[in-house]
Amino acid sequence: MTTQVTLHGKVALVTGGSRGIGAATAVRLAREGADVAVGYVNGKEAADDVVRAVKELGRRAVALRADTGDATEAAEMVDAAAEALGGLDILVNNAGVGVIGPLDTLSLADVDRVLDVNVRGVFLASQAAAARMPEGGRIITIGSCMAQRVPGPGGTLYATSKAALAGLTKALARELGGRGITANLVLPGPIDTDMNPADGPYAAGQAAMTALGRFGTADEVASTVAYLAGATYVTGAEFPVDGGHAA
Numbered sequence: 034m035t036t037q038v039t040l041h042g043k044v045a046l047v048t049g050g051s052r053g054i055g056a057a058t059a060v061r062l063a064r065e066g067a068d069v070a071v072g073y074v075n076g077k078e079a080a081d082d083v084v085r086a087v088k089e090l091g092r093r094a095v096a097l098r099a100d101t102g103d104a105t106e107a108a109e110m111v112d113a114a115a116e117a118l119g120g121l122d123i124l125v126n127n128a129g130v131g132v133i134g135p136l137d138t139l140s141l142a143d144v145d146r147v148l149d150v151n152v153r154g155v156f157l158a159s160q161a162a163a164a165r166m167p168e169g170g171r172i173i174t175i176g177s178c179m180a181q182r183v184p185g186p187g188g189t190l191y192a193t194s195k196a197a198l199a200g201l202t203k204a205l206a207r208e209l210g211g212r213g214i215t216a217n218l219v220l221p222g223p224i225d226t227d228m229n230p231a232d233g234p235y236a237a238g239q240a241a242m243t244a245l246g247r248f249g250t251a252d253e254v255a256s257t258v259a260y261l262a263g264a265t266y267v268t269g270a271e272f273p274v275d276g277g278h279a280a
């Protein structure tokens with residue numbers, strides 16, 4: 034068994050670490066021993082709360098603001114994390130936006146925004162991280178179950194953006210494998226967060242699409258991210274955490 038069991042001495046950046054899946058992931062990685070940079074764009078207070086939670090676990094933490102949909106800020110956040118915490122071993126590309134709606138209602142601004150945050154920002158952050166990661170580096174991206182199976186109308190733009198991450202992850206794995214850096218993709222199903230509350234108007238239908246018949250929790254996604262942060266012989270792979278949405 035060669036799987037690393039703790040992340041002591043590792044530095045992680047979680048984009049969108051202020052809320053939801055990202056906040057749970059930041060705290061979970063800290064529990065495993067990592068120091069954590071917590072990315073946010075608007076939610077400074079929420080990011081500060083996550084920083085406090087990480088520090089209470091005895092780890093170092095810093096909150097960093099960047100709009101990952103901006104042409105330069107995603108890469109700048111990676112550099113700032115490495116400078117603040119003395120290097121970067123783990124990048125969790127979690128920040129994302131969802132614009133769901135009929136095809137004919139999606140504006141050019143919607144298309145640009147979703148692709149900028151969900152695809153371009155992930156690409157640029159991964160590029161910046163790869164440039165400075167040592168052997169053992171980890172790039173873990175949060176995609177969506179909607180890249181595998183779209184259960185109804187309204188998902189064209191979001192599914193397009195999340196599907197792009199499969200190609201990116203496989204190509205990163207091939208490009209960076211020789212340096213001992215892995216790249217993997219996590220595909221959450223319906224997860225109870227601000228983006229997709231379990232008591233929202235479309236929640237019952239989403240829960241019914243899963244084999245388990247319920248929403249997942251941010252902690253249930255974070256535990257898979259933590260596994261991938263420690264896994265040494267897993268790369269270019271996709272991990273549904275979707276309650277059987279794709280079954």
Ligand SMILES: NC(=O)c1ccc[n+]([C@@H]2O[C@H](COP(=O)([O-])OP(=O)(O)OC[C@H]3O[C@@H](n4cnc5c(N)ncnc54)[C@H](OP(=O)(O)O)[C@@H]3O)[C@@H](O)[C@H]2O)c1
Binds near residue numbers: 051054131176
């Ligand atoms: N919830 C689900 O059902 C579900 C299912 C599949 C996939 N996902 C994916 O999981 C990831 C996290 O989703 P979530 O449900 O936890 O979302 P959430 O509760 O809406 O939180 C989104 C996080 O991303 C940050 N963020 C948003 N736009 C950003 C930008 N332009 N630049 C930097 N940070 C930005 C937010 O920061 P602020 O706090 O500063 O606003 C926040 O920390 C997303 O990629 C989402 O697509 C979610």
